[in-house]
Amino acid sequence: MDDRKRGTLAVSEPRRESDNLAISQEILQKYNHLLALDDDDDQEKRWLSTQDPHAQGLRTSHFHILSYLLAHPDATAKEISQEFSILRGTLSKRMSLLIKRELVCAHTDANDGRSKHYSLLPAGVKIARLHEELLRQKNAQLTKVLQTFDKDDLATIAQFLTQVADAEEHMHYQ
Numbered sequence: 001m002d003d004r005k006r007g008t009l010a011v012s013e014p015r016r017e018s019d020n021l022a023i024s025q026e027i028l029q030k031y032n033h034l035l036a037l038d039d040d041d042d043q044e045k046r047w048l049s050t051q052d053p054h055a056q057g058l059r060t061s062h063f064h065i066l067s068y069l070l071a072h073p074d075a076t077a078k079e080i081s082q083e084f085s086i087l088r089g090t091l092s093k094r095m096s097l098l099i100k101r102e103l104v105c106a107h108t109d110a111n112d113g114r115s116k117h118y119s120l121l122p123a124g125v126k127i128a129r130l131h132e133e134l135l136r137q138k139n140a141q142l143t144k145v146l147q148t149f150d151k152d153d154l155a156t157i158a159q160f161l162t163q164v165a166d167a168e169e170h171m172h173y174q
Helices: 017-037 043-051 060-071 077-084 088-100 122-146 151-169
Strands: 104-108 116-120
Touching: 043 060, 043 122, 060 077, 060 088, 060 104, 060 116, 060 122, 077 088, 077 116, 088 104, 116 122
Parallel strands: none
Antiparallel strands: 104 116
């Protein structure tokens, strides 16, 4: 069986520069395809909205914030923004929608009036649990894919994803 079909990254001969360029282009194309899969009407959001109509119109970041609050009740804005590497202003916009939709409530810290704490309301708990179920199902399917790779390949994949995530978080545009 071909190494690519088995899911290994092993290559029997050194790649020439043109081969590396072609593979790099293929990786970028697949990466951009993955990014495009996350849109306002992707299959995950459709599934969540089918399970609970209150989930309709939420973005991926909203679902992750709800899941974070499920695991970290009464989290501060600072903790949430650090967890997701997002600016406080961006978080404020996300939280405003969640509050408006009565999924989350906010209160000011009694000891520090500048600090806000956030907690889930019952509808937010329900959506967060649905999101956790979605992630469980998704991760189970992806784990099966990852099991087709050997230990060295998995280490390379992990290193690649770490570097891509770091590049995305520190991207600068001119």
